[in-house]
Amino acid sequence: MLWGVGTTATLAGLIVAGSRNLAHFDAALVAYTFSVLFATFGLTYRYSMWLQRPPTGLYWSRGWQAFLRPRRRFANLRSWLGRMGSDVLANRFIFRRGPSRWLTHMLIMWGCLIAVAITFPLVFGWLYFRPVVGDLSLYEAVIFGFPAFRFPHESATAFFLFHGLVWASFAVIGGVMLAIRRRMRDDGAAALQRFGEDFMPLILLFAVSVTGLMLTVSYTWMAGHAYSFIAILHAITVIGTFLWLPFGKFFHIFQRPAQLGVAFYKDVGRLEEAAHCRRCGHAFSSRMHVEDLILVQRQLGFSYEIPGNTAEHYQWICPPCRRASFAMAQSVLWRGRRGGAALPTQAGLLPMPTPVNNGLGEGPLGEEDAENFHP
């Protein structure tokens, strides 16, 4: 709660400072400002609640520890820039899920980012344009109260800049169309999707984009016909979307960067000691990860401890040996009933189970799975 109040107050302070004591604050946009302030509170509150979950809190701090590790900070910063570019900006991992999904996400993501980059500074009074005294063919952009750059108002720069939200709307509408198409045609998506989780965000984005475009249509080609009504309609859709940010699918925008922390955590794990399965003796994952999971499971109230057993805790058993143990537990129930005979007990560690088929699509899903399942 305190974090929520603090972040919201900070943003409110920046709005006052950036608009020079509200001198350049557009009073007509006050509803947008308050909806953003409310969304900021909601997002910070939900984020801090999310961090209170034992696994989230642990891996969040572990991610930062891994990133800020002494003597690796420069290398980490370089990796961070690389991962930021490939994962966050270029969505490489989504491309691997499917090119059309990638195109859908890129259109929606970049459309929203462009729209946010334009509208938020305008709404907060951080950005405004003024004619240049002495040369009325020029406009000057003022950012945070400081003159930034000038451009002719009959130029391509002006055309692209002043219609930035139109381009953003086209991108978002295209992305939403592709997403809806997939959700209507894909049987797998149809089985799992939920209205609130999967359709509502798309409907909101579509509504924001279309009502925004209607404003441009009204003042460009319809002499401002119904402009006030469309402006109110647009405000309702935008404010509704902001208020929805902390609750539904949009929250992944703020949650998702955690994958960068996970990547650094895994980097550290690979450099350090591996965990060894206490049934088959093979390396799997890192010792740090296994010990962290034991801690998290205890915090969550799970008791996978095995008193009197050399394994001590079930977390020290690798995934294939877990499957083997489960299968053997069921087999043992049928011993002496279905025939077959137990092979002689072998001294020491047991052989590691191996996937029956390592073919494409049948076995582990990649390098990391190969480590998990040591085929």
Added chain:
Amino acid sequence: MAVPAQLEFFLDPSRCIGCQACLQACTECDTHKGQSMIQLDYLDRAYSTQTAPVVCLHCETPTCAEVCPADAIKRTEDGVVQTARKPRCIACNNCVLACPFGVPKMNTRMNLMMKCDMCYDRTSSGLKPWCASVCPSQALAFGTREEMMRLRPNARPVNAFQFGLQIIRTKVNVMAPRDWPDEVVDVTAAMYEPTIGHDMLDDIFVNIGDEV
């Protein structure tokens, strides 16, 4: 849509003949096209032909979902633990390492955990999951409890498993002998059990009339 309450999954790994039909059929599932989610292992390749098919058992309190830092794994109202939600999964590998049955797979290139979701597109329409629909030995079976009790007069379903001090209850059942006196299958007690050798005559063919 939800999985009809009277339809249940029954797993009997000791009936598995390792034919891999389940692996192939699993790739047909619409929710993970072209990729099998079933885990089928040789337990001791050098000495035994015993194979273990393991699907997600859909725990009542799923450890995978609890240890997920991104809150990406959801359990539906009808008890099916779904594969990771794509926008949320951050590929941390926690679920893969923590699942007591060793079920989830990690697709690091896609930053995505994938697991069996009991063919939710099919089962929520009342159809059998792909694996159960093709398994010739019915190590993987899907139907009503009454049907199973009638077809397998020597067996009964159990859905509680012990891992050290932890007991996990699941939506999926495994088949135990009908006169087995307990209610909880102790997995960790069997952790170091040697595999079953099939060079001995397996009497399921002798007593074929007893158990189909």
